[in-house]
Amino acid sequence: MLSERRLEVLRAIVQDYVGTEEPVGSKALTERHQLGVSPATVRNDMAALEEEGFIAQPHTSAGRIPTDKGYRLFVDKLAGVKPLSSPERRAIQNFLDGAVDLDDVVGRTVRLLAQLTRQVAVVQYPSLTRSTVRHVELLALAPARLMLVLITDTGRVEQRLIDCQTPFAETSLADLRARLNSRVVGRRFTDVPQLVQDLPESFEQDDRGTVSTVLSVLLETLVEETEERLMIGGTANLTRFGHDFPLTIRPVLEALEEHVVMLKLLGEAKDSGMTVRIGHENAHEGLTSTSVVTVGYGSGDEAVAKLGVVGPTRMDYPGTMGAVRAVARYVGQILAES
Amino acid sequence: MLSERRLEVLRAIVQDYVGTEEPVGSKALTERHQLGVSPATVRNDMAALEEEGFIAQPHTSAGRIPTDKGYRLFVDKLAGVKPLSSPERRAIQNFLDGAVDLDDVVGRTVRLLAQLTRQVAVVQYPSLTRSTVRHVELLALAPARLMLVLITDTGRVEQRLIDCQTPFAETSLADLRARLNSRVVGRRFTDVPQLVQDLPESFEQDDRGTVSTVLSVLLETLVEETEERLMIGGTANLTRFGHDFPLTIRPVLEALEEHVVMLKLLGEAKDSGMTVRIGHENAHEGLTSTSVVTVGYGSGDEAVAKLGVVGPTRMDYPGTMGAVRAVARYVGQILAES
DNA sequence: TCTGGCACTCGGCCCGGGTGAGTGCCAGGA
């Protein structure tokens, strides 16, 4: 295994490279860090680190830069999570407290995270799958035209139009509304199908068709809307990516716009705790030169969605992880209050 | 005024420059276009065009490139709007027909427009100001907690939580709901304040406070949500912008993320017909090297919102204008159907 | 008014030398 000092050298290399964005050499290292040994010794350590694949040289006679494997070791063994300063915490709280509805909460979170980390922020809307029903509303827009409105405990609202074959009496509508709500309010979305299964039978012959239609639209909505939504911001920070722009940035922008891709990415992360995926650890090929830091957040103990940032592999991991974790906590609090 | 031929030369310069992205010289021009004159003559014309500020030289002994003023003349006098091919039209219609709700319509429109023009697409959600009310719903979530849901004729839904000081009987709630709807359904949002002004007076003393609260939240929602929303896509196309990346692209990304800025931009455009703002004609300084093509769209005769694209000043104006106009028409149709 | 000719300009490219950061290796010392 690598000696203590070699790990220390790796840490120093990562820190310097993240700071300067330039390959770091042995002399510069000994000058900037108190390693207690000479450049020559560091060179030997570097040779060993390179042998093991933790660092690499862009070309002969250049300094070293960390590889994905090197960052991985750094994140796992060498880096802590840097807590935010109190002013930063206060700023977060103040900023999030001003939110008026769910869209606003998510929007503010994205902006906050992007600004704090100076990277691209990704925030998933609270998932319907893990949410519960706050209310189901049925409105008659016209004699044979209904609107279904679904409200979740996280404040999300979904609506659907329903065209019925036959008109539906206002009293029956009120009846259906009441029965539907008494069954599903407070229940999880995943349980709804079972809970409403036998509902049509309890209605009169004439209304059964319409009731079935309404239920099928409701179930459809549940399935469709289980596809999660997300919001992305801070893409301007991509310009701080590196020198060789167009080629690096383009696939990243494309991946970010494909929400399906991003959702898959979030889905692959652990449900609880922080996940860091570095460079080629990301399956999507547009993101192989980026690192993704994600964490779950929720209104209670349980995570209802995830948020995170996408940045260059040469990012400030401790700082980023600290910011991501802190933001997730505060968003959780805000959601719990509303 | 400029002679016919000089205009022709300008047109040729714009076309070639847009195609090649390189300064165009007199010889190349005569070779690629049937101008019927020699390079020397063209040089004289170019000198005149430069004198008038329509074209410029990046440096001595280089070809000419159009200035903003040159593009302006091109768009106003020389360029038509290129209609789309029938396959393209069919593709648009097919793609948009699959949309299930308003979010989906807007989302698909953005993607479509971005793909068609290979530029950044901006689509504004149908405006509340110019919309009419389809339905107002009031739900009792708890004895002293209501939810207000506002549904527009374009399918947009807004909701707000209301905390009341005193509980509100279900019958009063139904009463309020009915009276509210009978007054505002089918009316324009801007007319709502007047229409509900005297509503509290018609209620019993006990309920007046709550009714007032509800109304004030309703009016607040109208004001707040008159701030329009928009969706943006195709930012990956920014990478095709030019050679000198980071500096060009960064302010554009920043402007695009500031929805307020973009909304202002759309607001400055004409309500009907197509608007093209070229380079420095855009007030926001992040966008002075871009051109913005916008057009209003709506479910009926009247425009309810705008959409458009943001691209480099050296864009294919006829093609872009054709695509923007066509998409706007089809979106209008889709909205009218729903 | 257009044309061909001509001299001129200047950015881009290639080449070659100098510079310096950084390396690998080795022999000597703790």
Next chain:
DNA sequence: TCCTGGCACTCACCCGGGCCGAGTGCCAGA
């Protein structure tokens, strides 16, 4: 055994000079 100073070597980068060619402006003649 491990660390250190010394040394030769490599190679990216910078800089200046020279060549090339596209493109220009001007002018005299048709």
